[in-house]
Amino acid sequence: MNMSMTQTVAEPEARHSEALVQIRRVRKSFGAHEVLRDISLSVPAGTVTVLLGPSGSGKSTLLRCVNHLETIDGGRIIVDGELIGYRQAGHKTHEMSPRQIAKQRQGIGMVFQRFNLFPHMTALENIMEAPVGVAGRPRAMAKSRALELLDRVGLADFAGHYPAQLSGGQQQRIAIARALAMEPKLMLFDEPTSALDPELVGDVLDVMRELAREGMTMIVVTHEIGFARGVADQVVFMDGGVVVEAGPPQEVLDNPQRQRTRNFLESVQ
Amino acid sequence: MTSATLPRGAAETDPGFATDDDVEAIPLRRPWRWISAVVVLALLAWFVSVIATNPNLDFATVGLFLFDPRILEGVWLTILITVISMAVSTILAIVIAAMRLSSNPVLLSVAWFYVWAFRGTPVLVQIVLWGYLGLLFDQIRLGIPLTDVVFGSMDTNALVTPFVAGLLALTLNQAAYSSEIVRAGMMSVDEGQREAAYSLGMSPLYTFRRVLLPQAMRVIIPPMGNELISMLKNTSLLSVIAVMELYTQASVISSTNLKQVELLIVVSIWYLFMTSVLSVPQYYLERRFGRGSTRNLPPTPIQRLRKALQSRKPGPAPAPPTNAVEVIGA
Numbered sequence: 001m002n003m004s005m006t007q008t009v010a011e012p013e014a015r016h017s018e019a020l021v022q023i024r025r026v027r028k029s030f031g032a033h034e035v036l037r038d039i040s041l042s043v044p045a046g047t048v049t050v051l052l053g054p055s056g057s058g059k060s061t062l063l064r065c066v067n068h069l070e071t072i073d074g075g076r077i078i079v080d081g082e083l084i085g086y087r088q089a090g091h092k093t094h095e096m097s098p099r100q101i102a103k104q105r106q107g108i109g110m111v112f113q114r115f116n117l118f119p120h121m122t123a124l125e126n127i128m129e130a131p132v133g134v135a136g137r138p139r140a141m142a143k144s145r146a147l148e149l150l151d152r153v154g155l156a157d158f159a160g161h162y163p164a165q166l167s168g169g170q171q172q173r174i175a176i177a178r179a180l181a182m183e184p185k186l187m188l189f190d191e192p193t194s195a196l197d198p199e200l201v202g203d204v205l206d207v208m209r210e211l212a213r214e215g216m217t218m219i220v221v222t223h224e225i226g227f228a229r230g231v232a233d234q235v236v237f238m239d240g241g242v243v244v245e246a247g248p249p250q251e252v253l254d255n256p257q258r259q260r261t262r263n264f265l266e267s268v269q
Numbered sequence: 270m271t272s273a274t275l276p277r278g279a280a281e282t283d284p285g286f287a288t289d290d291d292v293e294a295i296p297l298r299r300p301w302r303w304i305s306a307v308v309v310l311a312l313l314a315w316f317v318s319v320i321a322t323n324p325n326l327d328f329a330t331v332g333l334f335l336f337d338p339r340i341l342e343g344v345w346l347t348i349l350i351t352v353i354s355m356a357v358s359t360i361l362a363i364v365i366a367a368m369r370l371s372s373n374p375v376l377l378s379v380a381w382f383y384v385w386a387f388r389g390t391p392v393l394v395q396i397v398l399w400g401y402l403g404l405l406f407d408q409i410r411l412g413i414p415l416t417d418v419v420f421g422s423m424d425t426n427a428l429v430t431p432f433v434a435g436l437l438a439l440t441l442n443q444a445a446y447s448s449e450i451v452r453a454g455m456m457s458v459d460e461g462q463r464e465a466a467y468s469l470g471m472s473p474l475y476t477f478r479r480v481l482l483p484q485a486m487r488v489i490i491p492p493m494g495n496e497l498i499s500m501l502k503n504t505s506l507l508s509v510i511a512v513m514e515l516y517t518q519a520s521v522i523s524s525t526n527l528k529q530v531e532l533l534i535v536v537s538i539w540y541l542f543m544t545s546v547l548s549v550p551q552y553y554l555e556r557r558f559g560r561g562s563t564r565n566l567p568p569t570p571i572q573r574l575r576k577a578l579q580s581r582k583p584g585p586a587p588a589p590p591t592n593a594v595e596v597i598g599a
Contacts, residue, residue: 069464098473106470116465119561120483130469133479162561175465182469 020045020217021066021186026075028061035061037241038075043234045185046215050228050249053238054264059221062238063188066219067108068101079108080185106134109179113191115171117163117178123150124159127178135182142181149177153207169200173207180211187211189220223268229253237261330531334522335538343518344539350432350514351501354439359493361440362447369452380448387445393506395442399434400510435507435514443500450492454485486558494551498544505536515539 019042028036035058043049051059064070066077068085076093077084085101086093096104117126127146131137137145150156153173163171172192179187189208193201205227212218212231222228228235228249235252237245237260245252245261256262320326334340368380387395403425412419429437458481466476505516513521516536523532556569568576 067468069467102467102470102472104470105468108468110465110468112461112465112468114461116459116461118462118465118480118484120487120558121561129479130471133475134470164561178469188468 019043020080021219022076022078023062023066024076024078026062026065026077027073028058028065028070029073035241036065036072039238039241039243040075041236041243041246043186043217043219045217047233048212048218048220048231049234049236050232051219051221051236051238052223052225052228052252052264053244057238058241059236059238060190063190063219063221066186066188067105067110069110071095079104102134106130106182107184108186108188109182109184110188111172111175111179111190111192113194115163115168115175115195117171117175119163122160122162123155123166123174126163126174127181130178131181146177146181149180150174152210153177154203167200168196169203172196172204176204176207176211185217187216187218189218189222191221191223193222193224225253225265225269237264239264325530327528327531330526330528331534331538334519334528334532334535337522339518339522340515340535340539343513343515344543346432346512347501347504347514348543350436350439350504350507350512351497354436354443355497355500358440358443358447361444362451365444365448366451366455369448370455384445384448387442388449392438392442392503393509396435396438396506396510399429399438400431402429402434431507431510431512434510435504435512439500439503439507443496447493447496450489450496451485454487454489455481457488458484483558487555487562490551490554490558494548497547497551501543501547502540505540 021041021043023039023041026036026039027034039058039062041049041062051063053059061070065072066079066084071085076086076088082104083093084104086095117123118129121129124143124146127149128139128142131142131145132139147156147159150159153176155170155173155177158166158170158174163174166174176192192208193204196204201224205224208218208220208227209231220227220232232249234246235249236243237252237256237258239260245256245258252261253265256265365380365383368376369384371377406425408422409425409428410419410422462480462484463476466480467473471480504512504514507514508517508520511517519532519536523529553569
């Protein structure tokens with residue numbers, strides 16, 4: 001975690017050994033449609049990477065590959081030195097059992113566009129479920145930690161509320177707290193503010209900014225250019241299943257080299 | 270619009286305000302409500318008097334046989350068959366539903382065929398068929414299929430008594446119906462729930478048990494309550510293979526004393542009583558699994574009674590309705 005906030009991830013090969021997340025030559029197809037074509041990317045520990053791109057560019061799929069919610073057809077994804085979802089034997093990798101994959105996912109938190117809180121559990125129960133049931137932490141400890149997290153996302157008074165009683169912005173902040181309860185070393189955000197009313201986006205982004213300040217390694221798929229400019233260490237622009245451009249926000253966002261990047265930025269700003 | 274935005278007390282200060290606009294709003298009068306209620310009550314009274322004064326109906330016999338030991342024995346057997354068949358068929362239904370939801374084409378087809386066959390033939394035919402199992406296989410052997418290895422064998426008619434045949438018929442038939450209910454329940458849960466559970470490191474089994482099943486239960490329980498009541502009544506069909514349940518016992522009695530209608534009334538009273546008792550746990554299960562799905566849970570009958578009693582006593586005005594939700598089990 002003493003990694004400096006180096007922003008020269010544009011030349012990935014050199015930094016592979018130090019990065020927390022290494023995505024190497026990943027390929028993925030849905031039927032005949034190639035969604036990811038030979039993607040390579042690395043995310044140093046303690047940094048924030050924002051994935052930008054038009055819909056269908058493969059950014060959400062790439063994010064979902066990082067915790068093996070999607071299988072990959074080739075290449076490797078390594079998080080904290082561990083090959084994700086597969087065991088390597090020679091020139092091939094073999095998919096792990098669901099149990100082994102579940103174990104790996106414990107270290108990787110994920111926040112979804114549609115929140116996906118468990119509707120039959122209160123906010124507190126949502127947050128406590130995995131620490132108690134999966135990680136086997138004592139209930140009392142998990143509860144005090146959950147209350148702490150609720151306080152941190154500004155929802156200390158909502159512990160007993162069911163998701164249906166909360167606004168979208170509140171639900172998403174609970175979802176972030178739920179992911180953080182497993183003490184992940186990496187957080188994945190899949191368009192966390194896209195399903196929210198405009199006035200609720202700010203609260204969620206504030207929580208994410210705070211998280212970034214505390215040094216959490218984050219990969220964020222979002223259309224919030226302002227957030228990318230303010231928080232990201234690295235912005236990756238994807239289109240058609242390839243990385244078109246990657247680099248610090250001031251380069252990619254303010255001085256894009258490729259026409260495709262310029263067109264996209266003009267259309268969203 | 271203006272009157273709504275005026276501050277309180279504006280009516281007193283503004284003399285022109287309390288003139289034409291200050292009127293009382295009377296709801297629509299509904300005389301037909303009264304007329305229809307009177308007509309229905311009159312018809313009901315006529316029906317009751319016709320039944321009560323019918324000289325061919327011997328109510329003393331109804332009372333005499335309501336707690337006859339043979340009838341009570343039949344009631345017990347009816348309950349036993351219902352409980353066993355329902356429990357076993359539900360387990361079987363979960364397996365069949367899982368097979369139909371699996372991506373293995375063989376499992377999927379077999380499950381589909383099972384549901385097709387058992388749902389597509391009358392349950393009465395299935396009951397008689399199981400009763401005649403001895404005609405199809407005179408011996409039942411325990412061994413390794415497709416080989417000559419046999420550990421033991423038994424006469425079919427000794428093993429598959431009418432009771433066992435009835436259990437088999439009702440259980441296998443019910444499993445086909447229940448599996449469709451379970452499948453519908455599982456499909457009603459959003460795919461995002463599974464992904465969220467997986468992303469937290471939950472195993473597929475844990476996810477099923479703690480996240481998917483509790484949500485599916487909300488959809489599964491109401492139709493399963495229906496199935497349970499159907500099952501209770503369908504046990505009467507077992508009279509065709511001489512299982513001595515409630516209806517068979519009543520038939521046997523009425524065939525000797527020729528009081529058919531009286532004994533049918535006895536049977537109906539018992540079925541009504543049992544189905545009424547079965548509706549109670551369903552209500553509470555629905556509440557249990559409905560947590561989080563509605564903002565306000567309906568009060569239980571006991572809560573309603575308590576509220577009604579309290580409202581009779583003079584006391585403070587009831588609290589205004591709130592969005593607060595009672596947390597069950599907390």
